Amino acid sequence: MRDDRRLRRRRETVQEILDTALDVMAVEGVAALSMAEVARRVGVRPPSLYQYFPSKTAVYDALFERGMRETVEVLEPYRAGLSEDPRGAILAGQQATVAWAMANPVLAQLLYWRPVPGFEPSPRAFEPAVRQLEILRTALQAAVQAGQLSPAAAAEEGIALYTALVSGVISQQLANEPSAQVEQGRFSRLTRTAVDMFFHFYAPEEGESHGSDLRRGRAPAAD
Template sequence: MREDRRLRRRNDTVREILDIALEVMAEEGVAALSMAEVARRMGMRPPSLYQYFPSRTAVYDALFERGMRETVDVLEPYRAMLSRDPRGALLAGQQSTVAWAMAHPVLAQLLYWRPVPGFEPTPRAFEPAVRQLEILRAALQAAVSAGQLSPAAAEEDGVALYTALMAGVISQQLANEPSARVEEGRFTRLTRTTVDMFFHFYAPEEGECDDSDLRGGRTPAADRP
């Protein structure tokens, strides 16, 4: 029980350190994080802070992991919609992701930009990013299987284009109108339009179908009356 209490206290302190680090980054800039300033606001000496995080890079790494895990949590509820309406699920998930980025601009910069020279997330911190990409691939493939997208949309170039478009929406909004409401932002309000553009570009051509059309007994478009 004493071990459990110590672990809880340590975890609480770690969360507080990260929260204060975000405050400092919001005020001074993402790349201007000062461990000494974090320690000062925590009311501890810098050597004590290093017992929790051995370096500034370790703080960035933990924040990157936190941000990516939160974005995955944002997307998870929409997976249940994929079997009914992949396009709707993709749009709803994207709108929620954009809203999260606007509510957490410091973390969004760390996730979608490279504001800290030389920083690379560790494999553990990057693992949720891999999970996020897997969710996107599954959503695109579901749209392909439903006949909403061409199979090319779920291939490497399609995934790369989709992520570039959405990261661009977030980056442009944060760079130009960071305090705007997500539904009114010059760029964030174009989220639906951006998704529509992607679906238009990768619209299935006549006669094109996914293998699941045949497995599920659906008739390819070219053979339909």
Template sequence: MSTASVDRRTRRRQQTIDEILDVSIALMETEGVAALSLSAVARQLGMQPPSLYQYFPSKLAIYDALFQRGAEQFRDAQRKAVADVPVEQQLAHGIAAFGRWCMANQVLSQLLFWRTVPGFEPSPEAFAPALEVMADVQSHLQEAVESGRLREGAASEDGLALLTSMTAGLLSQQLANEPQASFEDGRYMKLIPVVLEMFFHHYAPTRGTAT
């Protein structure tokens, strides 16, 4: 078999995988994240359910691929948001990108940030982009510590947990109460600057001491 034939088969296979994931998201939007049905996915694609197993061995495998897709998209959106802004603004821009992406991708957000599917745990490969995001945020916090804008501890595991819990809490409230609102108009999303101010106040450098 020629290299061109192999490439065509690889492209067709990837196109089918992408279609399966797109249909899965659409079904999860209407039926609920945990209610995904392989039979329903196959019907939407016009294939027999056994054919689906040529691409995904189980429903959990589809969830895993969706988790990785979402984590990669989220990571890329956050990195793009901070690429061309001053260092001292990167944390705020990154968190805003988090909220904006989640509002635009609510199904994937539920899969990434809440345990909506009983028994599902992302594979290490799928989870890797999410770890990169956390490392990026921790790096922004560390920069703020080193520049004297935050005191030691802000970039610790506890500091990171506090910041992500506060921002995820706003997102949870937003999606629960105003899922149709835009990021700009969302009542809870508008509180992101307040949350950041609270975090910076909590980790404000001690007066008269060097960081």
């Protein structure tokens, strides 16, 4: 029981440190995280923080993992809709992801930008990002099987294009109107348009054409 209480207190302290680090980063900037300021707000001496995190990089790493796990949790509920309407499920999941990013701008910056020079997430922290990519690939493959997308959409280039479109919406919104409502944001309200553009570009076609050749990364035949 004593060990359980000790572990519980440790977990609670770890979460308090991370929450406080987010508050500091929100004010000072993501790259300007001060361990001394975190310690002051938590109410401990700076050396005491290193009992929980050996370095500032470890704090960034834990926050990156937290953010990625939260985005995966946001997407998971929409997987159930892939069997009926993959396109609708993809759009709903993407709108939820954009809403999460706007509600968590500091974590979103850490996930979608590179605000901290030299920081690279550890394999453990990056594991949820791999899971997120697997969810996207599964969703796009479901849309292919439903006849909503061409097979190229679920290939590596198609996945790269999709993530570029969506991360672009998030990045532009955070950079220009971070406090806007998701439904009214100049860029966040374009989430549906971005997804529609992707589905239009990778629309399935019968036979080959210049357009389908380009979608598959081939140059069109000379006329």
